[in-house]
Amino acid sequence: MRIVFSLAIVANILSIIILLTGLIYNFKQPKNKAIFGYSVVGSLLAYIVFLGFVVIYWSFSKLDLYCFVLALCTISPFVIGKLVRYETLKKYTVLQIMFFTISLITLILK
Secondary structure, three states: OHHHHHHHHHHHHHHHHHHHHHHHOOOOOHHHHHHHHHHHHHHHHHHHHHHHHHHHHHHHHOOOHHHHHHHHHHHHHHHHHHHOOHHHHHHHHHHHHHHHHHHHHHHHHO
């Protein structure tokens, strides 16, 4: 299970870096924007899968506040994805980065 925790931390850091890149860099060429989009999707899927495994493991071993926080962070991309519009994309991207940072801190503390 230690491997899954490590992979969850790596996927979390990777997702934060990719989303910060999207906030900072203004993509001019469609090819670069497409590569960035695929990177975001891949990192989000890895984040959700590995964090989901951690939440399931912690919910069966011992249910505590860490498990609840990570469960909220796991479903946050779906909730934010439902709320976001093109005009508010940057604001919700910052909110998503905050959720990723909270889940990273929770994983490191545990």
